[in-house]
Amino acid sequence: MALIQREALDREDPQRRVPIAEAFWWAEEDHGLLGEVGSYNTPKDRHGEYRGGTIGASPAYSFTAHIADLSVDVETGVTTVHKVWVAHDCGQALSRRIVEGQMEGSVYMGFAEAIMEEHVVDPEHNGEHTGPSLLDYRMPTFLDTPDIEALIVEAPDAQGPYGAKEAGEGPLHPIIPAIANGIYDAVGVRIDRLPFSPPRVLAAIQAREAEVAAGHVQPHKTNARRAG
Amino acid sequence: MLRLPRLDVLMPATLDEAVLALQSPGSRLIAGGTDLLPNLKHRLESPTMLVSLAGVRELSTITVDDDAQELVIGAGATLTTVEQCPQVRAHAPSLCSAAGLVASPLIRNQATLGGNVNLDTRCRYVNQTDFWRSAIGGCIKSEGTVCHVVPGGKNCVAAMSSDCVPVLISLGASLQLVGPNGRRRVAMKDYYVADGTRHTTREDGEVTTAVIVPLVSTPRRAGYSKWTVRGSIDFPLTSVALCFDLERDEVAAPIAGATVVVGVLGAKPRVVTRLDEVVGKSLSDPETAAIVAERVHRQCKPLANVPYEAPYRRQMLRVHTRRAIEALVADG
Incomplete structure (x- = not known):
């Protein structure tokens, strides 16, 4: 029997064919659930004694690189991320679609953390959280989210299940420094606190402008192009 | 999960019935409900009966009155309708822009222009759950007596947050109101007052029936x-x-x-x-x-x-x- 184009067909007599789903129903009626149970455990003591070292991490680290294309509005401090390319070495990709989904989700979550999400408690009001709802705790909408291009890099690891490493948190990490570097490249300021919110970026730009005016630092390359 | 309080809903078919129903104590007007329902879930108001305008068809028409040189937008027109209406686009394009920028498409499909011009004022210390507010003892606009925005302030400074209101005032618009004492017309620049707990001059029994924008022949x-x-x-x-x-x-x-x-x-x-x-x-x-x-x-x-x-x-x-x-x- 062969499974081709959503149909199960008889190899000897290809005219005998039924939809795949029906073939599986017949098989499960005769043999019970068609399934196999298996498991994979990470090697023990792989990561030593440090805090968090016992979580059963993947035997091999994954590797990720991000490129962020962005612009910074020097009058408002608004950072607009246009596109992110994410290349992730997940070892052998067991399901390319799921790996890509993990990578895109990671970029979205990291981008959100970089640009707008923020947990703030207000010490002047009994430590109340200032963003206790999804209106005041802002997460990016479709309109705010950059285009994302996920590029899977497969370098299988012999220790991992079928050669896989991981595609969980790894693809998230580089997006924050990528955006921070992009802001530095665009306007010459280093922001070392999250999020890179418009007031914070604008304050850094204005502080740098004051330094330039005082002759302490050179004008940044793009300042010459600033709109009037 | 935040739940609505228990309340009755009345669905009058005409404006007169709605005005009459609003005279019973504890009743409160509801049109699209996009502002009111979250506020009820946050326990910022406690009506016992909602008088819905959903069945009052006479409120959703948009017409150009050539004699009076006015664009008359029924208060029940949704923000999506206002945004896309060719007559509004021709005579008040900035209103189309503002209506199209309110909240999200789903909310604009539901929310009405009459509701938007009566949008309650908003404040980061008010528009939260009653549980959240209880940790700071409320404020002038909710359960308390102080203002958290202006320490020592006696006056509520919650923000007028409608996108359409500034535009309508800039266009010289007025509101048509109908209440138990008949109808009246008020210029929108005089409709709002600097008190966040009650920021319009609308009486409790009054219904906003139309927004009227004067037509101009000059560029x-x-x-x-x-x-x-x-x-x-x-x-x-x-x-x-x-x-x-x-x-x-x-x-x-x-x-x-x-x-x-x-x-x-x-x-x-x-x-x-x-x-x-x-x-x-x-x-x-x-x-x-x-x-x-x-x-x-x-x-x-x-x-x-x-x-x-x-x-x-x-x-x-x-x-x-x-x-x-x-x-x-x-x-x-």
């Missing part, structure tokens, strides 16, 4: 600028409506009259004064944009009643005002 350029952090969903953090009457139908023409209205300050939208200086100047003259932006910056002082630092928002008023005028000039 005009009008626009609306809204800044929020996200591209959708959010209430405005800065909000500026501009309207310039011109001597000829081109942006290089001298300005005959200028109106600028700013929202999201306190409970009352601010009509910017001393704009006479730009009358006679060309709209496309960069000095015009600079003067108007300076007036807005000087006269408008955002408060810590909505997210994002007030000094930052004040700086941004200058930038966004200037850019809004530049956009009008670029559009020709």
Whole structure:
């Protein structure tokens, strides 16, 4: 029997064919659930004694690189991320679609953390959280989210299940420094606190402008192009 | 999960029935409900009966009254309808822009213009769950007696957060209200008062039935600028409506009259004064944009009643005002 184009067909007599789903129903009626149970455990003591070292991490680290294309509005401090390319070495990709989904989700979550999400408690009001709802705790909408291009890099690891490493948190990490570097490249300021919110970026730009005016630092390359 | 309190709903078919129903104690008007229902879930109001306008068909028409030279928009028209209506686009394009920037498409399909002009004022210390508010003991607008925005303040400064209101005031619009004592008409610039706990002069038993925008035969350029952090969903953090009457139908023409209205300050939208200086100047003259932006910056002082630092928002008023005028000039 062969499974081709959503149909199960008889190899000897290809005219005998039924939809795949029906073939599986017949098989499960005769043999019970068609399934196999298996498991994979990470090697023990792989990561030593440090805090968090016992979580059963993947035997091999994954590797990720991000490129962020962005612009910074020097009058408002608004950072607009246009596109992110994410290349992730997940070892052998067991399901390319799921790996890509993990990578895109990671970029979205990291981008959100970089640009707008923020947990703030207000010490002047009994430590109340200032963003206790999804209106005041802002997460990016479709309109705010950059285009994302996920590029899977497969370098299988012999220790991992079928050669896989991981595609969980790894693809998230580089997006924050990528955006921070992009802001530095665009306007010459280093922001070392999250999020890179418009007031914070604008304050850094204005502080740098004051330094330039005082002759302490050179004008940044793009300042010459600033709109009037 | 936040639940609605238990209450009755009445669905009158005519305006007269609605006005009558509103006279019973504990009753409260509901149209689209996009502002009211979250406020009820937050226990900011406690009506026992909602009088729904959903069945009152006479409220959703949009007409041009040629004799009176007025665009009459029924208060029940949804914001999506207002945004897409060819008559509104022809006579009040800046209103289309503002209506199209409110919240999200799903909310605009439900929310009405009458509801938007009566949108309750908002504050970061008010529009939260009652549980959240209980940790700070409430405030003047909810269960308490103090103001968390202006320490020691006796007056509620919750922000007028409607996108349409500044635009409508800039266009010289009025509201038609119907109540037990008949109908009355009020200019929108006089409708709002500087008290966040009750920021309109609407009586409890009155229903807003229409928004009336005067038609102009002279050349005009009008626009609306809204800044929020996200591209959708959010209430405005800065909000500026501009309207310039011109001597000829081109942006290089001298300005005959200028109106600028700013929202999201306190409970009352601010009509910017001393704009006479730009009358006679060309709209496309960069000095015009600079003067108007300076007036807005000087006269408008955002408060810590909505997210994002007030000094930052004040700086941004200058930038966004200037850019809004530049956009009008670029559009020709």
